[in-house]
Amino acid sequence: METRLLLLRAALPLFILCLSAPAGGREFLSLRSGDSLSPEEVEDVLVSPKRTFSGGFHEVGTNAYCFSVWFTSSVDKTVVWMANRDSPVNGRLSTVRLEKRGNLVLKDADGSRVWETAASLPAATSVELSETGNLVLLNQTRGVIWESFASPTDTLLPLQPLTKGNKLVSRSGPGSYSSGYYSLRFSDDNVLKMVYDAPKVTSVYWPKPDISTFDSGRFPYNSRRIAMFDSLGHFSSTDKLKFNSSDDTPGRWRRLTLDYDGMARLYTLNGSGNWEVTWKPELHACNVHGLCGTYGICVYSPEPSCQCPPGFRMIDPSDWSRGCSPPSPPKCNSSEIDFLVLQHTDYFGYDLETYGEKVSFEDCRNRCLSDCKCKGLAYKLNGTGNCYPKFNLLNGYQMPDYPTVMLIKVSEKETTLIGDGEALNCTEQRSVLLNQYSESESQSPYLKYLVAFVAAAGVVEGMCILFGWWWIDRIHRREKESTMGYQALMLGFKRFTYAELKIATHNFREEIGRGGFGTVFKGVLSDDRVVAVKRLEVVSQGEPEFWAEVTFIGRINHMNLLKMWGFCAEGKHRLLVYEFMENGSVDKILFSRYAASLGWKKRFDIAMGTAKGLCYLHEECLEWILHCDIKPQNILLDENFRPKVGDFGMSKLIEKNNLKYRFSTVRGTRGYLAPEWMINQEITAKADVFSYGVVLLELVTGKSAADFHEDVHNLIQWAQSKLRQGDEMGIVDTSLAGDVNEEQLRRVVKVILMCLEVEKDRRPSMSTVVKALQGDDDDC
Numbered sequence: 080m081e082t083r084l085l086l087l088r089a090a091l092p093l094f095i096l097c098l099s100a101p102a103g104g105r106e107f108l109s110l111r112s113g114d115s116l117s118p119e120e121v122e123d124v125l126v127s128p129k130r131t132f133s134g135g136f137h138e139v140g141t142n143a144y145c146f147s148v149w150f151t152s153s154v155d156k157t158v159v160w161m162a163n164r165d166s167p168v169n170g171r172l173s174t175v176r177l178e179k180r181g182n183l184v185l186k187d188a189d190g191s192r193v194w195e196t197a198a199s200l201p202a203a204t205s206v207e208l209s210e211t212g213n214l215v216l217l218n219q220t221r222g223v224i225w226e227s228f229a230s231p232t233d234t235l236l237p238l239q240p241l242t243k244g245n246k247l248v249s250r251s252g253p254g255s256y257s258s259g260y261y262s263l264r265f266s267d268d269n270v271l272k273m274v275y276d277a278p279k280v281t282s283v284y285w286p287k288p289d290i291s292t293f294d295s296g297r298f299p300y301n302s303r304r305i306a307m308f309d310s311l312g313h314f315s316s317t318d319k320l321k322f323n324s325s326d327d328t329p330g331r332w333r334r335l336t337l338d339y340d341g342m343a344r345l346y347t348l349n350g351s352g353n354w355e356v357t358w359k360p361e362l363h364a365c366n367v368h369g370l371c372g373t374y375g376i377c378v379y380s381p382e383p384s385c386q387c388p389p390g391f392r393m394i395d396p397s398d399w400s401r402g403c404s405p406p407s408p409p410k411c412n413s414s415e416i417d418f419l420v421l422q423h424t425d426y427f428g429y430d431l432e433t434y435g436e437k438v439s440f441e442d443c444r445n446r447c448l449s450d451c452k453c454k455g456l457a458y459k460l461n462g463t464g465n466c467y468p469k470f471n472l473l474n475g476y477q478m479p480d481y482p483t484v485m486l487i488k489v490s491e492k493e494t495t496l497i498g499d500g501e502a503l504n505c506t507e508q509r510s511v512l513l514n515q516y517s518e519s520e521s522q523s524p525y526l527k528y529l530v531a532f533v534a535a536a537g538v539v540e541g542m543c544i545l546f547g548w549w550w551i552d553r554i555h556r557r558e559k560e561s562t563m564g565y566q567a568l569m570l571g572f573k574r575f576t577y578a579e580l581k582i583a584t585h586n587f588r589e590e591i592g593r594g595g596f597g598t599v600f601k602g603v604l605s606d607d608r609v610v611a612v613k614r615l616e617v618v619s620q621g622e623p624e625f626w627a628e629v630t631f632i633g634r635i636n637h638m639n640l641l642k643m644w645g646f647c648a649e650g651k652h653r654l655l656v657y658e659f660m661e662n663g664s665v666d667k668i669l670f671s672r673y674a675a676s677l678g679w680k681k682r683f684d685i686a687m688g689t690a691k692g693l694c695y696l697h698e699e700c701l702e703w704i705l706h707c708d709i710k711p712q713n714i715l716l717d718e719n720f721r722p723k724v725g726d727f728g729m730s731k732l733i734e735k736n737n738l739k740y741r742f743s744t745v746r747g748t749r750g751y752l753a754p755e756w757m758i759n760q761e762i763t764a765k766a767d768v769f770s771y772g773v774v775l776l777e778l779v780t781g782k783s784a785a786d787f788h789e790d791v792h793n794l795i796q797w798a799q800s801k802l803r804q805g806d807e808m809g810i811v812d813t814s815l816a817g818d819v820n821e822e823q824l825r826r827v828v829k830v831i832l833m834c835l836e837v838e839k840d841r842r843p844s845m846s847t848v849v850k851a852l853q854g855d856d857d858d859c
């Protein structure tokens with residue numbers, strides 16, 4: 080009661096629209112000496128004269144409250160200031176009170192003083208929330224004794240100065256209000272910077288640390304250190320940093336917030352009460368330090384996300400900033416060390432004393448090897464021979480076209496394990512954690528910027544982490560032939576220009592194949608590698624999606640899967656560049672008069688290799704990489720007739736939004752389609768198993784499923800009736816002239832029968848197929 084009287088007295092002449100208290104709570108224009116607010120009456124708030132801002136208790140967790148100031152009318156009641164962000168108080172019996180002595184005190188339920196304005200200040204007689212969002216303590220003559228503007232949390236409001244003595248500190252994560260590790264502040268050289276301030280490390284990431292202060296347009300010789308923006312969003316700072324909001328409509332509210340992802344953004348409140356990003360620094364998400372922790376690597380896919388190097392484990396699945404741990408601590412004894420190789424990757428900062436410039440790759444590597452402090456090295460591949468040994472691996476990032484290769488020390492035992500080519504689990508590589516922002520800002524300049532960046536830089540190869548990983552093993556072997564190492568590293572998954580591929584293929588002259596997705600041409604790259612260039616004709620995706628998918632396919636690496644060396648996405652052109660396979664596709668030999676040149680051993684090896692390739696796609700990679708178009712035309716043979724499955728992942732490039740591929744004319748080829756395609760059932764890996772069974776049948780019989788009037792069931796029935804009569808040899812291709820390993824034939828026949836089951840659940844998985852072909856019957 081007393082409170083209200085006091086309030087009325089104070090508010091009288093100026094603030095007439097006060098006290099129109101809406102449902103539940105009361106609104107105060109000021110608190111007088113002795114007045115208090117409490118979380119029990121959370122709807123009681125202090126308001127600014129026009130009610131733009133409210134002050135009071137804000138719930139930050141279950142029964143946890145912070146004394147805060149927020150925008151009354153923004154949809155999410157955006158908090159702009161907090162008194163006790165790191166020590167919330169109890170929802171019962173806590174109070175914030177202007178004490179008789181004249182300071183504002185926040186007490187928790189147990190009476191402890193959680194926060195207060197300094198008692199040494201002159202006595203205040205009232206607390207008000209000004210129309211600028213500033214919470215002020217006033218003396219009798221309305222002189223300001225204390226103001227919240229002088230101790231910001233993560234947000235700066237128009238006309239609120241950021242000065243020598245204060246800083247913005249980010250929140251620690253989405254949904255959290257407590258202090259995080261990022262800050263925006265003037266550093267000792269008078270330049271406004273964004274800094275990652277973790278317990279053990281401090282590093283500046285904006286302005287970009289590899290650019291000098293002057294080159295980034297800053298001026299360190301003004302020591303006043305004040306930065307501010309006006310109500311139209313024109314920002315200026317004493318270090319000559321100036322920028323404007325992209326929307327300068329008068330009368331709109333704005334705020335500059337250092338978000339939890341370490342990025343400062345200027346927001347403008349639009350007519351519907353939502354914030355739109357109207358400025359953000361020229362910095363992309365992966366340039367922010369500390370995001371992915373020790374060993375972690377920030378990549379675009381195309382959203383920024385963190386990954387661990389292969390074989391490493393994320394330390395805390397809920398918090399990337401804690402980084403990754405190696406399978407075992409790196410040793411010092413150089414004979415027990417190996418290197419994990421990551422293309423287009425660097426870890427920023429923490430360079431040991433450099434080994435000098437113009438160092439050869441081998442030299443750089445050997446010196447790191449014999450230096451226990453060296454945890455890894457970054458080597459520039461742009462020909463200048465720059466070698467950067469690191470004593471700490473933080474701030475990892477991978478950028479498209481980044482001409483640096485990163486070698487990380489690991490213990491030898493581990494690398495042989497993961498370098499083995501089949502033990503790698505792709506599932507773990509797709510941990511996308513940081514994309515909350517890209518969602519809420521899908522229309523914003525930020526995303527456009529990101530996309531523009533990606534476009535400009537030509538993404539991709541960046542993402543070929545895995546590609547590099549496969550070099551581990553090779554590097555190891557190559558120790559003796561060390562000069563090759565450097566060259567091999569230069570060859571990576573690459574983005575080609577259309578002009579390059581036009582030259583490589585002599586203007587697409589030599590056609591070597593044609594399929595549902597496009598035409599394949601033979602070509603020779605400038606480095607003399609022979610390639611197969613596939614020109615896609617049915618891609619409907621935009622470039623970012625295309626990059627993301629192609630990148631993902633580019634990472635897949637298995638000896639029985641056709642390797643993609645690069646791609647081109649330019650305007651409407653979409654091309655894929657694959658290794659060239661000397662002996663073409665299986666159908667060209669199997670169904671020709673040269674069928675006899677494909678003896679039993681080669682056919683069995685093709686069956687086995689194909690099964691292993693598919694097994695990798697289905698099980699060791701991501702489950703949803705179904706091939707969906709297995710046929711002899713898509714099984715290619717190298718000069719030694721080793722098979723590699725091609726055309727995988729295409730379904731992702733074509734029908735992005737259709738994960739449970741419905742029947743479509745694009746996918747699948749009649750004759751190889753599992754029955755569920757026809758009856759519009761869900762397509763699973765077992766559809767590939769069926770198609771594989773048909774291919775196996777073709778390999779044995781030498782008969783093309785297509786010859787059976789496009790109805791494979793005729794072929795299957797013919798084979799099944801022979802087999803029922805126990806006549807296994809009866810189905811074998813006569814051009815083999817009896818050259819058959821009967822034990823292997825028995826296994827193959829068994830697999831064929833299992834794979835061609837009409838009921839998909841009765842078909843085996845591809846790993847079972849591999850075991851069955853190997854004669855390892857336990858699992859069948």
Ligand SMILES: *[C@@H]1O[C@H](CO)[C@@H](O)[C@H](O)[C@H]1NC(C)=O
Pocket residue numbers: 201218219220221222223224
């Ligand atoms: C109130 O504060 C202002 C500014 O701090 C000061 O100039 C003024 O003397 C103070 N008035 C009283 C009565 O203390």
Ligand SMILES: *[C@@H]1O[C@H](CO)[C@@H](O)[C@H](O)[C@H]1NC(C)=O
Pocket residue numbers: 313321322323
């Ligand atoms: C910001 O806007 C003001 C007024 O329109 C203009 O004078 C100034 O040059 C702009 N600054 C920048 C950095 O664009």
Ligand SMILES: *[C@@H]1O[C@H](CO)[C@@H](O)[C@H](O)[C@H]1NC(C)=O
Pocket residue numbers: 349350351352353354355522
């Ligand atoms: C305000 O911004 C939101 C989110 O950015 C958007 O959905 C909405 O259409 C905008 N409203 C107006 C009136 O511009």
Ligand SMILES: *[C@@H]1O[C@H](CO)[C@@H](O)[C@H](O)[C@H]1NC(C)=O
Pocket residue numbers: 412413414415
């Ligand atoms: C390094 O390891 C090798 C083989 O394990 C061993 O023979 C050698 O003594 C070790 N050297 C040191 C300095 O520990």
Ligand SMILES: *[C@@H]1O[C@H](CO)[C@@H](O)[C@H](O)[C@H]1NC(C)=O
Pocket residue numbers: 459461462463465
């Ligand atoms: C190679 O990169 C280094 C470091 O970024 C740079 O200093 C040098 O100028 C580059 N050289 C060429 C030829 O681009």
Ligand SMILES: *[C@@H]1O[C@H](CO)[C@@H](O)[C@H](O)[C@H]1NC(C)=O
Pocket residue numbers: 504505506507698699
């Ligand atoms: C791959 O890793 C994921 C996540 O750690 C796990 O759930 C899955 O079982 C693994 N798959 C294989 C084949 O190891």
